[in-house]
Amino acid sequence: MLHNSARAIDMSLHLHSQTDPRRHEQDGPLIVSGGDGVYVRDDAGNRYIEGMAGLWTASLGFNDQRLAAAAAAQFAKLANYHTFNHRSNEPCIDLIEQLAAVSPISSCKIFLANSGSEANDSMIKLAWYYQAARGKPEKRRIISRNGAFHGSTVMGAVLSGLPHMHRSFGMNTDDILYAGKPHFYREGQEGESEQVFADRLIAELEAMILAAGPDTIAAMIAEPVMGAGGVIVPPTGYFPKLRQLLDKHDILLLADEVVCGFGRTGNWFGSQTFGFKPDMFSVAKGLSSGYLPIAAVVVSDALYQAIADEGHRNGVFGHGFTYSG
Incomplete structure (x- = not known):
């Protein structure tokens, strides 16, 4: 060699x-x-x-030659410009318009980032910001699930319910609650139907919420289909019941659509396939077919309005990345 x-x-x-x-x-x-x-x-x-x-x-x-040609043409015209301090650029504007057109959240705002990890981190920060904006800063805890994968940044790794993502890193998981994995084949009990299994998971989650205190929980994050945790399709009825439970306890639902987004489950987004509407969702991967590191968070208008008011009170919305858009 x-x-x-x-x-x-x-x-x-x-x-x-x-x-x-x-x-x-x-x-x-x-x-x-x-x-x-x-x-x-x-x-x-x-x-x-x-x-x-x-x-x-x-x-x-x-x-894909069409993508290669589009990238080359744009690089020759304007290879980089930021979106801080009221700046923007035409490709960024075209992208958010097209993303909003297919979003299951009909009235939304879009924040751009570089990776799924950053997008998921941003969803958590936005959830905290929203809760502070509505006078509930004590709502800080986040619910994730055993087997989940939400990225490799500090927050993304903490959210991931995979032991090897925590081992030897000294991760502080005190504010993360891990719900059961919705894996009917492995976790269903003898004689249990998918419907009964889903009901049991929701009941166990509600017991966890009540034990922790709903007033301490900001949001729950979930992949429509778990990716790295085993490509796990949720049991029938799981997500609509989850949405109802979280609404009952004033907890946001954040969908990690990084793997499922852009047609992988037969609809534009996995949340559409499994019949629920999130308060926010993250996308990456399929957003550029992996050709460019790019990601986004789609935020409902209800959340945006509170976030915008809080940003105005603070004088600036203090979040963003050099390569956001």
Whole structure:
């Protein structure tokens, strides 16, 4: 092996995501060097069907020429401009108009970010901001679920109900409540129907809410179909009942549509497939087919109005990223 080969450099210098570092030092990477529709090709010329579309990202394939041409044309015209302090740009405006047109939240505002992790972090911050705006700053706790994946930032990892995401990082999970995983095949009891299983999960969640105190809970975050936790489709009736329960206890429902968004469940968004309307939802991945790091949070008008009033009182809405839009 040549010491300056791509493989040797990767093994020597690259700390990989979600990878065993010592094993990588020994085994090295599979280097993907090309793509064609649903296929990818490694540096040895082997061709593979990429059944997961990368990390559930490349919904338009791995070399869509229309997207490549659009990116090249835009880079030649204006490669970068920010959206702080009342600035904007035309592609950003076109995008939010099209996203609003397909949103299941009919009257909404859209915040742009770079990744699903950032979008989910932003939803939590917006939930806290909203609760403070309505005079309930003590509503801080967040409900997630065992097996959930919501990202790798500090908040995204804490929200993720996956033990390896917490191990050795010293994560503070004191304000996170983990509800049961809606996995009928694995978690359903003998003789239990999907409907009865869903009812039991909702009853267990309500007991958790009452024990913690509804006045301490800001929001619950949930993937319509769990991704990294096992590609888990919820039991029949689960989400409408969840929506009703959270409304009863004045708790927001945040949908993590990072994996499910843009047609993966047969509708534009997973929340439509499973019959519920969130107060906010996050998107990423399919938003650009993974071709550009981009994400968004879609916020209902009811929440926006309170957030806007609070931002005005503060003199500025103090959140955002260099690459937001």
